[in-house]
Amino acid sequence: xxDSLPSRIISAIGGPDNVKSLTHCATRLRFELVxxxxxxxxELQHMKGVLGAVPQSGDRYQVVIGGGVANVxxxxxxxxxxxxxxxxxxxxxxxxxxEGMSNADVKAAARSKARGKVAxxxxxxxxxxxxxxxxxGVLLGASLIIAIINVCIACGWIQSETQSPTWVFxxxxxxxxxxxxxxxxxxxxxxxxxxxxxLGGAIMAALMTPSFMSLMSTDWAETxxxxxxxxxxxxxxxxxxxxxxxxxxxxxxxxxxxxxxxLALVYHGLKKxxxxxxxxxxxxxxxxxxxxxLTAFLVGPLGVWVGNWLGVGLxxxxxxxxxxxxxxxxxxxxxxxxxxxHWPLNALMLINIDTMGYDFIQGPMGAWNFACFGATAGVxxxxxxxxxxxxxxxxxxxxxxxxxxxxSEPSLYGIHLRFKKMYSRMLVGCAAGGISIAxxxxxxxxxxxxxxxxxxxxxxxxxxxxxxTIPVFNQMWVYGIAIAIAFFVSMFMVVTFDYRTPEEKAxxxxxxxxxxxxxxxxxxxxxxxxxxxxxxEDDNLLPADKTSAAGAAAAREDAPAQPTDHxxxxxxxxxxxxxxxxxxxxxxxxxxxxxxxxxxxxTVYAPLAGVLSTVAETGHAFGIKTDDGVEVLVHVGIxxxxxxxxxxTVAVKQGQRVNVGDKLVDVDFSKVTAAGYSTTTLMTVLNxxxxxxxxxxVDQDVQPGDVVIDIEH
Numbered sequence: 072x073x074d075s076l077p078s079r080i081i082s083a084i085g086g087p088d089n090v091k092s093l094t095h096c097a098t099r100l101r102f103e104l105v106x107x108x109x110x111x112x113x114e115l116q117h118m119k120g121v122l123g124a125v126p127q128s129g130d131r132y133q134v135v136i137g138g139g140v141a142n143v144x145x146x147x148x149x150x151x152x153x154x155x156x157x158x159x160x161x162x163x164x165x166x167x168x169x170e171g172m173s174n175a176d177v178k179a180a181a182r183s184k185a186r187g188k189v190a191x192x193x194x195x196x197x198x199x200x201x202x203x204x205x206x207x208g209v210l211l212g213a214s215l216i217i218a219i220i221n222v223c224i225a226c227g228w229i230q231s232e233t234q235s236p237t238w239v240f241x242x243x244x245x246x247x248x249x250x251x252x253x254x255x256x257x258x259x260x261x262x263x264x265x266x267x268x269x270l271g272g273a274i275m276a277a278l279m280t281p282s283f284m285s286l287m288s289t290d291w292a293e294t295x296x297x298x299x300x301x302x303x304x305x306x307x308x309x310x311x312x313x314x315x316x317x318x319x320x321x322x323x324x325x326x327x328x329x330x331x332x333x334l335a336l337v338y339h340g341l342k343k344x345x346x347x348x349x350x351x352x353x354x355x356x357x358x359x360x361x362x363x364x365l366t367a368f369l370v371g372p373l374g375v376w377v378g379n380w381l382g383v384g385l386x387x388x389x390x391x392x393x394x395x396x397x398x399x400x401x402x403x404x405x406x407x408x409x410x411x412x413h414w415p416l417n418a419l420m421l422i423n424i425d426t427m428g429y430d431f432i433q434g435p436m437g438a439w440n441f442a443c444f445g446a447t448a449g450v451x452x453x454x455x456x457x458x459x460x461x462x463x464x465x466x467x468x469x470x471x472x473x474x475x476x477x478x479s480e481p482s483l484y485g486i487h488l489r490f491k492k493m494y495s496r497m498l499v500g501c502a503a504g505g506i507s508i509a510x511x512x513x514x515x516x517x518x519x520x521x522x523x524x525x526x527x528x529x530x531x532x533x534x535x536x537x538x539x540t541i542p543v544f545n546q547m548w549v550y551g552i553a554i555a556i557a558f559f560v561s562m563f564m565v566v567t568f569d570y571r572t573p574e575e576k577a578x579x580x581x582x583x584x585x586x587x588x589x590x591x592x593x594x595x596x597x598x599x600x601x602x603x604x605x606x607x608e609d610d611n612l613l614p615a616d617k618t619s620a621a622g623a624a625a626a627r628e629d630a631p632a633q634p635t636d637h638x639x640x641x642x643x644x645x646x647x648x649x650x651x652x653x654x655x656x657x658x659x660x661x662x663x664x665x666x667x668x669x670x671x672x673x674t675v676y677a678p679l680a681g682v683l684s685t686v687a688e689t690g691h692a693f694g695i696k697t698d699d700g701v702e703v704l705v706h707v708g709i710x711x712x713x714x715x716x717x718x719x720t721v722a723v724k725q726g727q728r729v730n731v732g733d734k735l736v737d738v739d740f741s742k743v744t745a746a747g748y749s750t751t752t753l754m755t756v757l758n759x760x761x762x763x764x765x766x767x768x769v770d771q772d773v774q775p776g777d778v779v780i781d782i783e784h
Contacts (some may be wrong), residue, residue, distance in 0.1 A: 438504025449565025504557025
């Protein structure tokens with residue numbers, strides 16, 4: 072398991088001791104870390120099996136896996152070194168201790184540190200997200216069952232989904248998900264708020280029992296019913312001498328969300344005043360009585376009222392300003408989804424179906440989804456053209472998850488958010504799809520079963536917008552044309568104008584050329600040529616002249632089969648210990664053992680042979696990985712990233728293969744000094760922990776090519 076994907080992810084995330092907690096959603100591993108600065112972002116982004124790596128606020132981090140995320144999560148949690156995290160034990164915090172703190176306390180402290188003034192807003196959207204995320208799988212499964220039923224009806228194979236006991240059973244398979252959705256949400260929401268989740272589910276279930284529903288019967292003298300503003304039955308009865316508004320809570324999402332919040336207040340309040348010895352009995356009992364009554368009398372009616380009027384408001388906008396509505400939804404979704412802010416709209420879709428019997432948001436949302444997938448298809452075409460194996464694998468996985476599952480996260484996190492120009496291409500497709508739905512939806516409105524005419528594309532089911540769920544939409548051909556336009560316009564924009572900057576494209580081509588060169592040298596004929604061309608200079612005789620040193624070192628490094636035993640000085644100067652470098656992170660050895668060099672020369676050379684895994688745009692940092700796995704970081708100056716490249720002339724690209732002595736960057740150290748930053752150049756072996764010994768040679772004057780670090784494997 073040492074070289075398995077789970078082990079490599081944990082290593083790149085900073086090791087098991089850097090993990091406070093780990094959860095997952097439909098496509099992503101969600102880490103809370105002790106120190107986000109320990110993450111090897113570049114290694115994660117280029118790791119086979121990982122679609123993307125995305126830092127979040129504070130020390131939170133997401134690793135995008137795709138549809139197989141649950142398996143990877145389980146494998147990670149089963150690693151021996153991850154047993155502390157799996158058991159919920161606290162991690163040691165960076166710069167402090169968590170002794171006496173629970174895992175929840177540690178996470179709460181990290182969140183409060185990360186969020187600052189908008190903590191309540193961050194917490195609100197996280198609450199919504201975590202209440203829905205665990206049930207995405209069953210929602211997706213239900214939407215596919217709905218799609219199959221609609222295909223059968225559209226093809227004339229069946230007349231309706233209730234024509235026989237067989238199809239009634241199939242109908243029950245998906246209706247069960249949406250009918251009992253409030254219980255599922257109540258369970259997740261309570262769990263998110265550190266309340267017994269079964270308690271949340273039980274209270275919500277009480278309002279969905281046949282006993283409670285029987286109160287809506289007019290057989291009771293106290294019960295009176297009428298039609299609500301959205302046409303649903305709304306009844307009032309008398310309980311304990313007080314009026315209680317009754318509603319059918321099946322499929323409702325706002326009520327369980329509000330109920331769980333009230334439950335959390337009552338639950339934690341009771342635990343503070345009830346002795347531990349009797350909490351098991353009296354806390355659930357009192358919560359069920361108190362919160363059950365509050366939900367039935369106040370929270371439930373309030374949740375229904377909020378949901379109804381939000382649905383009415385959006386329906387009014389869709390009816391009176393369909394062009395604005397159809398364009399607004401696909402244009403804002405690309406910005407809402409990465410932040411998790413799309414959950415309120417998803418909740419409204421469910422509310423619309425529950426109250427009005429149909430939803431009109433999912434049609435325009437489909438335009439965004441297919442614009443997203445079209446952009447990914449454009450990336451795949453360019454990856455095939457450029458022979459970019461890494462991006463080809465990423466885009467194929469993301470495209471499959473999107474077109475077949477309607478899941479946009481692999482595309483977003485694996486590709487779109489990593490490249491600055493992607494959104495400007497994709498948004499054109501979003502706009503084109505939205506306009507298409509607006510125009511065609513106005514010219515060819517949907518007619519509902521009750522005879523109501525609605526402009527735009529509608530659906531009576533909550534469905535992930537994929538190829539498989541197209542049949543669930545009313546005016547299916549309008550929807551099909553709109554999403555096709557969104558898809559192909561985005562794809563055209565990406566293929567025609569590219570999604571990368573010239574620098575990013577050059578990096579890709581350099582990486583591809585390096586891979587092709589490596590493959591070429593692996594043939595028997597080329598291996599023999601390399602062996603015949605090897606030089607046999609004494610490794611300990613390095614000329615002082617930097618040009619000669621570069622040539623000699625490069626010749627030495629031409630034999631890839633030799634282990635890396637030394638790291639050479641990247642520039643002229645005086646070598647000091649990391650303890651004296653003036654940077655606490657490097658001094659702590661968090662980035663490995665190494666040296667600091669106070670420079671006397673202005674050119675930085677490669678300290679060993681390998682592939683440039685990292686080349687900072689600002690020219691201040693370079694990561695090199697050798698063929699035998701040694702990883703070295705060269706960091707020019709301290710805090711020089713703030714100079715934004717001023718005074719740095721970079722001579723290499725990421726993915727490029729270099730030999731010892733190849734120029735990396737020319738630096739005007741006088742500018743660095745004038746800007747108020749230290750010129751001390753730091754060089755560390757990042758994977759020191761994986762090596763037998765890393766020995767720095769300090770307190771000496773060196774020239775480029777002089778040995779400054781010894782390595783034992």
